[in-house]
């Protein structure tokens with residue numbers, strides 16, 4: 339694939355690696371490519387980071403036909419740069435494309451384009467502990483047209499953001515709020531796709547949770563509002579009586595790459611792990627009888643996020659005395675060690691720049 343590069347004439351001042359925050363700073367360049375029915379995906383190019391000019395009628399603005407991904411590049415102690423399971427992200431992005439009637443792209447070429455972009459931006463991959471370069475590939479519907487149908491034209495772009503820890507709390511337990519008034523996604527809908535509508539659907543309950551002092555929403559299934567699905571923008575795990583339990587992929591849950599990593603590591607460690615339906619009543623009962631040992635979320639942004647408190651209707655339960663549990667710590671350390679090149683990874687998890 340031929341990628342044309344136009345470099346920025348004016349580079350931004352580089353931020354202090356120790357105060358990056360999350361998602362507010364962007365590098366100097368971005369990758370772009372276009373789709374038309376006549377040419378397919380074409381016009382691959384790296385350009386200065388900047389606004390995308392669009393007609394006010396552009397379909398993505400009205401009908402939300404969009405997919406995106408989130409993955410990271412890490413700097414190892416030796417200074418090299420590596421990616422964690424990037425091919426799984428591009429594979430998932432193509433699955434999301436199918437759900438949203440967006441034409442699929444060549445995943446291997448997209449990864450090549452990402453590597454070329456990061457080669458240009460390599461000084462933006464931060465060096466401070468627990469920092470990384472967050473990567474956001476996105477596809478948007480570009481037809482200027484009012485009327486609900488799939489667009490004929492699209493833009494694929496990749497932007498990069500140097501990031502620190504996702505939560506202001508750092509690796510400390512977060513408080514989560516169970517909602518029965520709102521649902522994020524339903525079976526047969528778009529829950530298993532990474533698309534903007536799912537996040538729009540999550541905002542109202544998230545605002546309500548924040549108003550009550552909670553960091554994230556624990557989503558129940560959209561049909562019976564009984565079974566646990568996800569927490570905020572993470573998958574969720576429970577440790578009950580020594581067994582690691584996570585909701586099975588039901589069609590409305592995002593198949594997280596960190597979730598898959600946790601399950602794979604647990605199996606190699608000989609820890610009992612099951613993917614099954616788990617109701618909120620079972621979680622509350624396990625707490626009641628003293629077998630709910632740990633709860634934690636998993637996702638690219640925070641890796642592992644321990645949960646210290648759950649509010650469900652009138653009940654508030656504290657998990658592990660509000661402290662980080664040993665299993666959450668073990669998964670966090672193991673995954674971080676692999677990501678930063680401190681530990682050997684199973685085959686195909688690490689790709690070097």
Ligand SMILES: Cc1ncc(COP(=O)(O)O)c(C=O)c1O
Nearest residue numbers: 571572573592594595596637638
């Ligand atoms: C809704 C939702 N669930 C789960 C996850 C976790 O997925 P991954 O581990 O691939 O980052 C994400 C994204 O990070 C998400 O947005």
